[in-house]
Amino acid sequence: xxxxxxxxxxxxxxxxxxxxxxxxxxxxxxxxxxxxxxxxxxxxxxxxxxxxxxxxxxxxxxxxxxxxxxxxxxxxxxxxxxxxxxxxxxxxxxxxxxxxxxxxxxxxxxxxxxxxxxxxxxxxxxxxxxxxxxxxxxxxxxxxxxxxxxxxxxxxxxxxxxxxxxxxxxxxxxxxxxxxxxxxxxxxxxxxxxxxxxxxxxxxxxxxxxxxxxxxxxxxxxxxxxxxxxxxxxxxxxxxxxxxxxxx
Amino acid sequence: xxxxxxxxxxxxxxxxxxxxxxxxxxxxxxxxxxxxxxxxxxxxxxxxxxxxxxxxxxxxxxxxxxxxxxxxxxxxxxxxxxxxxxxxxxxxxxxxxxxxxxxxxxxxxxxxxxxxxxxxxxxxxxxxxxxxxxxxxxxxxxxxxxxxxxxxxxxxxxxxxxxxxxxxxxxxxxxxxxxxxxxxxxxxxxxxxxxxxxxxxxxxxxxxxxxxxxxxxxxxxxxxxxxxxxxxxxxxxxxxxxxxxxxx
DNA sequence: CGCGATTTGTGCACGCCTTCACAAGCGCCT
DNA sequence: AGGCGCTTGTGAAGGCGTGCACAAATCGCG
Ligand SMILES: NC(=O)c1ccc[n+]([C@@H]2O[C@H](COP(=O)([O-])OP(=O)(O)OC[C@H]3O[C@@H](n4cnc5c(N)ncnc54)[C@H](O)[C@@H]3O)[C@@H](O)[C@H]2O)c1
Ligand SMILES: NC(=O)c1ccc[n+]([C@@H]2O[C@H](COP(=O)([O-])OP(=O)(O)OC[C@H]3O[C@@H](n4cnc5c(N)ncnc54)[C@H](O)[C@@H]3O)[C@@H](O)[C@H]2O)c1
Numbered sequence: 001x002x003x004x005x006x007x008x009x010x011x012x013x014x015x016x017x018x019x020x021x022x023x024x025x026x027x028x029x030x031x032x033x034x035x036x037x038x039x040x041x042x043x044x045x046x047x048x049x050x051x052x053x054x055x056x057x058x059x060x061x062x063x064x065x066x067x068x069x070x071x072x073x074x075x076x077x078x079x080x081x082x083x084x085x086x087x088x089x090x091x092x093x094x095x096x097x098x099x100x101x102x103x104x105x106x107x108x109x110x111x112x113x114x115x116x117x118x119x120x121x122x123x124x125x126x127x128x129x130x131x132x133x134x135x136x137x138x139x140x141x142x143x144x145x146x147x148x149x150x151x152x153x154x155x156x157x158x159x160x161x162x163x164x165x166x167x168x169x170x171x172x173x174x175x176x177x178x179x180x181x182x183x184x185x186x187x188x189x190x191x192x193x194x195x196x197x198x199x200x201x202x203x204x205x206x207x208x209x210x211x212x213x214x215x216x217x218x219x220x221x222x223x224x225x226x227x228x229x230x231x232x233x234x235x236x237x238x239x240x241x242x243x244x245x246x247x248x
Numbered sequence: 249x250x251x252x253x254x255x256x257x258x259x260x261x262x263x264x265x266x267x268x269x270x271x272x273x274x275x276x277x278x279x280x281x282x283x284x285x286x287x288x289x290x291x292x293x294x295x296x297x298x299x300x301x302x303x304x305x306x307x308x309x310x311x312x313x314x315x316x317x318x319x320x321x322x323x324x325x326x327x328x329x330x331x332x333x334x335x336x337x338x339x340x341x342x343x344x345x346x347x348x349x350x351x352x353x354x355x356x357x358x359x360x361x362x363x364x365x366x367x368x369x370x371x372x373x374x375x376x377x378x379x380x381x382x383x384x385x386x387x388x389x390x391x392x393x394x395x396x397x398x399x400x401x402x403x404x405x406x407x408x409x410x411x412x413x414x415x416x417x418x419x420x421x422x423x424x425x426x427x428x429x430x431x432x433x434x435x436x437x438x439x440x441x442x443x444x445x446x447x448x449x450x451x452x453x454x455x456x457x458x459x460x461x462x463x464x465x466x467x468x469x470x471x472x473x474x475x476x477x478x479x480x481x482x483x484x485x486x487x488x489x490x491x492x493x494x495x496x
Numbered sequence: 497c498g499c500g501a502t503t504t505g506t507g508c509a510c511g512c513c514t515t516c517a518c519a520a521g522c523g524c525c526t
Numbered sequence: 527a528g529g530c531g532c533t534t535g536t537g538a539a540g541g542c543g544t545g546c547a548c549a550a551a552t553c554g555c556g
Contacts, residue, residue, distance in 0.1 A: 020472050026543060032464040036443060050503065059445035063506095063545050070505055078504040079552040095464050096471025103463070114362040115459075120443065124460045125467070164470050165463065188473060189466040191459075195284055195368065197307035205469045207462050211363075211439075212372045214455045215351070215413065216280040216343050218437040219373070221453045222412050223344025224268050225436060274513060298533065311515055318535055326534045327522035497556100504551075513542080521534080526527100 023094070027068045033058045034065065035091045042084050050081040097125040102163045104130040104187075106178050107170030108138055108148055111193060115169060116143045129161045130154075134174070151181065158185035165189040172196040179206075271342070275316040281306045282313065283339045290332050298329040345373040350411045352378040352435075354426050355418030356386055356396055359441060363417060364391045377409045378402075382422070399429065406433035413437045420444040427454075 037057035041049055051069075055062035069075065069082070075090050076082045092098055103126050105115055112131075121128055131148045133139060141148045149157060157163070166182040168175050168190060175194035182190060183200055190206045192198055195213075198206050285305035289297050299317075303310035317323065317330070323338050324330045340346055351374050353363055360379075369376055379396045381387060389396045397405065405411070414430040416423050416438060423442035430438060431448055438454045440446055443461075446454050 020475060024543075028465055028468050029461070031468070032458075032461040033445075035464070036460075037445075051505095052503085057445070061545065063547095064543085066503095066505065067544085074505075076504055077552065078550070079502050079554090081503070094468065094471075096467045096474075097464065101463075101467055101470065110362045110365050114358045117358050118459070120460050121463070124464065126460075126463050165466055189470055191462055191466060197281075197285075197305070203473070205466055207466060209457060209459070209462060210280075211366070211457070212284075212368050212374075213277070213280040214439055214457060215349075215369070215374050216283070216345065216372065217276060218413055218439060218453055218455060219344045219349055220276050220279070220342065222349065222437055223342075225451070226344075227268060272513075299535095300533085309515070311517095312513085314533090314535065315514085322535075324534055325522065326520075327524090327532050329533070499555090500553105501555105502551100502553080504549105506547100506549090508546085509544105510546105511542105511544085514540085516539085517537095519534105519536090522532085523530105524532100525530085 020094075021071065023071050027071055028095075030058070030060065030064075030068055031091050031095055033060070034068070035088065035095070038084055038088050038091070042088065046084055048077075048081040048083055051076070054082065092125070100125055100127055101165055102127055102129045102161050103165045103167060104128070104132060104154070104158065104161075104163045105167045105169060106132045106151065106154070106182070107168060107174070108133045108141075108143060109169065112169040113143065115167065116146070126165070129163065130157050134170075151178070154181050155185045158182075158187060163187055165191065167191045167193070168198075169193045268342075269319065271319050275319055276343075278306070278308065278312075278316055279339050279343055281308070282316070283336065283343070286332055286336050286339070290336065294332055296325075296329040296331055299324070302330065340373075347373075349374055349413055350377045350409050351375060351413045351415060352380060352402070352406065352409075352411045353415045353417060354380045354399065354402070354430070355416060355422070356381045356389075356391060357417065357419075360417040361391065363415065364394070374413070377411060378405050382418075399426070402429050403433045406430070406435060411435055413439065415439045415441070416446075417441045 034054065037054055038049070041054070041057060049057075051062045051066045055065040058065065066076075069087070072090060072094050075087055103121065105112055105128055108116065108131055112133075116128065116131060128146065131143060131146050132151045132154050133148050134151045136150070138148050139150045158166075163185070164187065166178075166187045166189070168178050168182075170178055172194040175192060175196050176198055179190060179192070179198045179200055183204055188204050190198065190200065190204065192206055192208045193210075195210050198208075200206055282302065285302055286297070289302070289305060297305075299310045299314045303313040306313065314324075317335070320338060320342055323335055351369065353360055353376055356364065356379055360381075364376065364379060376394065379391060379394050380399045380402050381396050382399045384398070386396050387398045406414075411433070412435065414426075414435040414437070416426050416430075418426055420442040423440060423444050424446055427438060427440070427446045427448055431452055436452050438446065438448065438452065440454055440456045441458075443458050446456075448454055
């Protein structure tokens with residue numbers, strides 16, 4: 001049972017080592033978005049960027065962005081904006097992206113294959129160092145330059161390769177077992193694509209990506225929108241020719 | 249997002265059509281999880297389930313679950329729990345899953361192939377009815393029983409097939425253009441896998457799935473955990489450049 | 497050198513969400 | 527029939543996150 005210690009009041013006394021100011025979780029979730037926007041801006045040759053401009057590129061409110069950035073210190077210049085390169089460095093440092101993190105992928109079916117070939121990992125500081133599957137017929141296969149190993153080797157390889165993050169792309173029925181293996185191997189972060197809840201020790205972080213949930217949320221909004229248009233209009237043709245332009 | 253009318257007292261005058269009570273967004277996001285847990289429970293033969301039990305299966309607090317469910321009416325029995333079948337029906341109704349929603353998938357590369365073959369769609373009330381790509385060499389290819397069509401056919405097909413949800417699995421550079429095409433075709437819900445922000449009219453809902461963001465959030469927590477264990481335990485190797493004096 | 501234009505950083509208020517705690521309701525057992 | 531244990535539904539409190547609005551800071555220019 002994951003205990004949640006609600007300790008606010010950051011009591012750690014004067015850490016010599018950075019010892020993070022505890023950033024709001026919501027802020028952390030947005031930092032990667034800012035980072036991506038900054039990289040895009042950097043490629044267009046921009047040296048500095050205003051909170052307004054960056055906020056637009058990241059799709060958020062500018063006040064929110066400023067507050068987020070203020071949590072990690074003052075790296076902007078009033079009257080000018082933020083130095084793109086400096087801000088990139090800072091955010092990458094906070095997110096721990098200055099050191100490359102080793103990732104392993106478990107389950108090389110449909111989805112696993114796609115993930116293994118995804119270049120979006122390496123370009124953002126992550127490196128897939130090992131692939132695992134339980135299916136003997138898949139073990140040994142080379143996928144995008146990496147051999148598929150048997151899940152029973154995970155414990156050994158994880159230590160050797162200092163794997164920090166495990167990605168689960170197995171059927172839901174196997175996910176908990178895989179998570180247990182990962183945890184036993186010392187992996188402390190898990191990204192789970194299987195539609196199920198994982199129970200792990202409190203020191204392990206789990207994030208979940210569930211397609212079906214996303215679709216169902218969209219479905220709800222479709223349902224809601226349909227019931228709204230049904231009320232006033234009677235039947236609105238919705239042949240959907242033109243949309244009012246919203247962009248800016 | 250859309251305008252939030254804070255009203256308790258939802259003023260719609262006795263809608264003949266359901267006309268939704270406005271559920272909190274946070275609740276909506278959890279309903280699919282409850283639904284999945286309920287289906288699992290149903291398969292084990294359970295007739296009823298307590299809030300405690302369902303909450304555990306869905307990985308949430310039981311009070312939160314009760315409050316969530318209370319928003320859609322009283323479908324539980326005090327002293328007993330919730331009727332599994334009835335609750336499933338209710339949640340599916342609220343989410344609009346009683347009617348099958350047509351989905352189209354744009355971009356049949358690495359990821360698109362995996363998505364096209366995913367059976368988790370159909371099993372939850374969604375049906376992929378069309379595949380689109382801009383690459384002529386891919387057009388005509390049959391993937392899991394469906395032909396790949398050219399993106400220029402999207403407008404016509406979307407109307408014919410009454411497509412409600414579009415899934416974007418193209419590179420980021422093409423995503424906005426694809427979104428525009430979808431919007432023009434009358435699609436009002438988009439699930440975006442490309443790492444970029446989309447700008448769409450306010451009546452269109454967009455949800456984003458971004459792997460890199462998930463990994464970076466995990467990376468942050470790894471970083472934090474590492475800096476914490478560095479404090480009490482003895483020698484901080486300082487191999488990495490940790491300086492960063494925060495604070496005044 | 498000073499002034500105005502610009503933009504950051506933040507105090508503050510407000511609303512949403514979570515969580516606790518408990519009364520009301522229900523069924524079962526005696 | 528009555529009491530008792532169990533569970534739901536909800537009022538209330540507190541925490542968190544958001545967004546406004548503005549003072550402080552900086553630059554460019556005359
Ligand atoms: N395919 C998709 O587009 C998609 C999308 C979203 C979510 N998902 C989810 O991702 C997961 C994988 O989907 P998929 O379509 O790739 O399934 P799949 O059946 O194609 O692949 C699953 C893989 O996991 C392996 N596996 C099974 N048990 C294992 C174990 N104990 N240890 C290690 N490996 C094991 C299998 O050998 C197989 O290679 C599922 O949970 C699915 O719901 C898939
Ligand atoms: N592969 C993964 O595991 C993965 C994971 C997460 C996110 N993503 C993201 O998903 C997207 C697709 O990834 P991928 O690996 O499948 O890329 P990919 O290059 O393999 O496939 C992209 C497909 O989109 C098609 N396309 C390009 N422009 C188009 C247009 N204007 N209209 C229609 N189709 C067009 C291409 O022809 C190609 O088939 C990318 O944005 C990527 O960042 C991929």
